[in-house]
Amino acid sequence: MGDNAALKQQIKALGLTQGELVKRMNNVLESLTGRYGTVSERTVHNLVTGKTSWPQAKIRAALEGVFGCTAEQLGFTPPRSAQRPARPEDSMRRRTLFAAATGSALGAAGMISSRPKVGSADLARLQASFDALVTADNVGDTSLEANALRLAERALYLQQEYTASDRVRSGLYLLSASFTSTAMWAAVDRHRITQAQRHRERAITLAGLSGDSGIQFRIWSHTAILALQRENYTEAVAAAAAARNSSITRKDPLFASLAHARSAGVHATAGDRTAALRSLKAAEKSWDRSEPQTWRPSWMNFYDQAELDGLSAITHIHLGRYAEAEACTHRALAQLRPELRRNHVYYTAQLALTQLLQGDVEQACATALSVAGETTGRAEKTLSKFDAVLGRLTPDSREARSWREYRSNTAKGFIV
Incomplete structure (x- = not known):
């Protein structure tokens, strides 16, 4: 073999x-x-x-x-005797059998009363792990997806093998959905479309079991971005609408603002200029009504005025309004909190693209060079667009040649 x-x-x-x-x-x-x-x-x-x-x-x-x-x-083939039609409960059953095979004292179904109990302290520890993932995402940790999946498995294991109150069970489902949706987001950010779709399906199920509208909002919001990557604009518009119509957006204007801002980008990418500008205006109005100091899930902490400006810039780029896009991106970068390093790199790459699209080749190349060694995921995709536009506008200019040389050396692992 x-x-x-x-x-x-x-x-x-x-x-x-x-x-x-x-x-x-x-x-x-x-x-x-x-x-x-x-x-x-x-x-x-x-x-x-x-x-x-x-x-x-x-x-x-x-x-x-x-x-x-x-x-x-993963490419493994079970022996003929082990092959059987897959059932939804197989994954949970594998964990149960595994626990028994490794000498776990958790017991089988007939020994439920002897199972250990999971409680609020366990939820608190898992929540702390989730908050740490959010911090890792903010700085661009490339191991985010794998770590999120590992923690989702831990939360599901506690759900399956331990006794718990209804409140704790709901919390475990919420954390499982939160970890899985973080894995989905990490895959979306790095354009790992197949993996993102797989994580999405699992996250949707877990979010439904949790009953939490906030995590459902998050998943639909990321689904819209994933659909854009797949160039399925009909699905992107529908997913953005699902996020926008979540019950959490009726309760909290900050969620509504984010939903409208992302809807604007979806409509702009799909070519609906009127809907895009209408959504941007709605995002700004909802932002003005929001109370930023209100408690929200840690994954929502990234959304502030800087992010609203950054998302507005994305909409303007897709509408061909490059001067407005540059102005919004400048405002985003000026207000962006220093701990949000991944977003800083992304929006700097976006700024370079807006400058180039307006013909300011020298400034655009200088801007791109300031973060070129840090780009991954969406930021790297933005620089790839930068490469294409630069090659189309001024393929033989001194700046274009210098940029191509830098990119070539970087790809080969040279330090420039």
């Missing part, structure tokens, strides 16, 4: 070495059992080279926790 191409592709997509994969798999096992795993580099080598065609249950659980997909999707 040859190399496992599907697994190798997933490892490459996350940018992992085999040693890093070993560590992440053992972390997943620790989150499931309370004990650090015993996966070795030899184990991973056998998985990657195809020597292991169907891993043991605990190895499958670790792989699924790291990559957020089934062992079959």
Whole structure:
């Protein structure tokens, strides 16, 4: 049997070495059992080279926790005796069987009364982990997706194997949805469309079980961005409307402002100028009615006046209003909080694009160079658009040649 191409592709997509994969798999096992795993580099080598065609249950659980997909999707083939039609409860059942196989004292269905209890302190610890993920996202942590999936597995494990009150169960579903939607967002930001869609489906189910309108708003809002990446404008408009019509937007004008601002970008990308400008005006009106100091989920902390200006700039770019886009981006960068480094890089790349689209090649290249070594995800996509526009406008200019040389050296890993 040859190399496992599907697994190798997933490892490459996350940018992992085999040693890093070993560590992440053992972390997943620790989150499931309370004990650090015993996966070795030899184990991973056998998985990657195809020597292991169907891993043991605990190895499958670790792989699924790291990559957020089934062992079959990772290129493994179960023996004929183990093949059966997939059922929605299979994932939960695998975790139950795994816990029993590793000597967990959690018990089977007939021993529910002896299960340990999960309570408010456990929710608080998971919430702290989620808040840490939000901070990691703000600085552009490239391991965000994998870490979010690992924590989602932990929350679901507690849900499945521990007793809890209804309030705590709702909290576990909310945190599971929050972690999974963060993985979805990380995949969207890095244009990992297939992975983002998979995380979205799971997040929607968990959000529905939680009953929390805020997390449902977040998922629909990110779904609209994902649909734009897939160039499915009908779905993007529908998803933006779903976010805009969430009950949370009727209760909190700040959520309404974000919903309208993102709707504006969707309409502009879809070519509906009137709807885009109308949504921008609604976003500004809702912002003026909001109370920024009111408590909200930590994932909502990024949305402030700077972000509203940044999203407005995106709308203006798609409408061809480049001067307005540059002005909005300047305002966004002037007000952006220093801890939001990922957004700073993204909006700086956007500023360079707006300058270039107005023909200011020298200033645009200088702006792009100021963050070129830090770009990932959407920021890198923006610089790719910058490359294309520069090549179209002034392919033989001194600035264009210098920029191409820099990009070429960066791609080769040279320090310039």
